[in-house]
Amino acid sequence: MANSPTPTPATIVLAGSTGALGLLIAYHLRQHGATVRALVRLESSHSAEAESLRLQGLEVVEVDYHSVADLTKACQGADCVVSALSGLRPVIVEAQSRLLDAAVAAGVPRFIPSDYSADFTRLPEGSNRNFDFRREFQERIDQAPIQATSILNGMFMDLLAGQAPVVLQGPRRVVYWGSADQPLDFTTMRDTAAYTAAAALDPTTPRYLRIAGEVTTIRDLQRIATEAAGQPFKLFRVGSLGFLKGMITVTKTLMPAKDEVFPPWQGMQYLHNMLSGQAKLPSLDNDRYPNLHWTKVREVLKKAK
Numbered sequence: 307m308a309n310s311p312t313p314t315p316a317t318i319v320l321a322g323s324t325g326a327l328g329l330l331i332a333y334h335l336r337q338h339g340a341t342v343r344a345l346v347r348l349e350s351s352h353s354a355e356a357e358s359l360r361l362q363g364l365e366v367v368e369v370d371y372h373s374v375a376d377l378t379k380a381c382q383g384a385d386c387v388v389s390a391l392s393g394l395r396p397v398i399v400e401a402q403s404r405l406l407d408a409a410v411a412a413g414v415p416r417f418i419p420s421d422y423s424a425d426f427t428r429l430p431e432g433s434n435r436n437f438d439f440r441r442e443f444q445e446r447i448d449q450a451p452i453q454a455t456s457i458l459n460g461m462f463m464d465l466l467a468g469q470a471p472v473v474l475q476g477p478r479r480v481v482y483w484g485s486a487d488q489p490l491d492f493t494t495m496r497d498t499a500a501y502t503a504a505a506a507l508d509p510t511t512p513r514y515l516r517i518a519g520e521v522t523t524i525r526d527l528q529r530i531a532t533e534a535a536g537q538p539f540k541l542f543r544v545g546s547l548g549f550l551k552g553m554i555t556v557t558k559t560l561m562p563a564k565d566e567v568f569p570p571w572q573g574m575q576y577l578h579n580m581l582s583g584q585a586k587l588p589s590l591d592n593d594r595y596p597n598l599h600w601t602k603v604r605e606v607l608k609k610a611k
């Protein structure tokens with residue numbers, strides 16, 4: 307009897323491969339044995355990140371994101387394009403659209419856009435600038451002859467260790483607006499990357515995949531922070547959600563920083579979307595890939611301490 311042929315490993319094109327999330331997705335794709343073509347900008351092709359990708363056995367391809375022809379060449383023969391690009395409209399809408407056009411032109415069947423966020427699909431326009439860009443790209447990809455899958459993971463849990471002004475280690479306070487009982491979705495960047503890699507290699511993914519390493523309320527965070535630190539944390543309610551909206555307007559006026567991807571007022575918009583429940587993930591697809599590990603808030607806060 308003839309031997310059955312060894313299945314060819316899937317080829318994944320990875321945009322934003324030199325970024326924090328992109329590097330982790332690259333690692334997990336390699337763990338699955340995928341062939342990974344990592345797209346890098348000319349100016350980043352000799353960076354430490356690009357070098358690390360080469361050492362991991364990825365094919366590093368220099369591309370000009372302004373050239374659909376260049377991108378089409380890079381997409382030839384791929385099974386899926388995964389984007390982990392980060393930026394404002396010129397990146398999330400414009401560069402990703404050129405990458406989408408290239409994927410379609412090259413006949414790539416699937417595309418995972420750089421969403422990796424709370425559930426922006428039901429949010430009103432203008433409530434979060436970065437989510438507006440994602441919805442604009444969503445309209446384009448939903449018109450394109452390609453199978454799109456967005457990964458929605460809530461807030462990166464890693465941010466609770468410092469960057470997000472929620473769990474304050476110094477004064478031992480958990481800061482919030484509105485209700486302390488609103489459930490909130492958190493997933494570490496690493497767990498999001500592992501899930502994205504599994505989804506990239508799964509030809510049957512639906513339009514959206516929603517995940518959360520842990521769903522907690524502010525009151526839960528107070529308890530978890532207290533356990534992790536071994537010292538009591540108190541709740542600090544700054545005000546209502548309406549008050550937070552007012553703070554966003556003032557911060558935006560005083561510190562517009564419009565060219566920054568994550569200025570303080572954008573982080574505040576993110577918190578408003580989560581604390582209002584409008585960006586809550588309605589259901590979770592964690593179990594789709596059973597072998598994945600889900601990091602808990604306690605582990606992240608323990609490390610922060």
Ligand SMILES: NC(=O)c1ccc[n+]([C@@H]2O[C@H](COP(=O)([O-])OP(=O)(O)OC[C@H]3O[C@@H](n4cnc5c(N)ncnc54)[C@H](OP(=O)(O)O)[C@@H]3O)[C@@H](O)[C@H]2O)c1
Nearest residue numbers: 322323324325326327347350391392420422423460461462
């Ligand atoms: N849910 C959350 O809480 C949360 C938090 C943070 C980020 N995110 C999302 O996660 C995704 C990845 O973010 P990250 O933190 O990994 O970003 P990052 O570390 O800043 O990496 C961004 C990547 O995009 C590339 N890039 C930036 N501008 C570009 C341009 N004009 N043309 C082509 N490539 C460009 C960078 O390439 P170079 O190396 O060449 O600069 C890099 O590879 C984004 O969608 C981001 O919004 C989610």
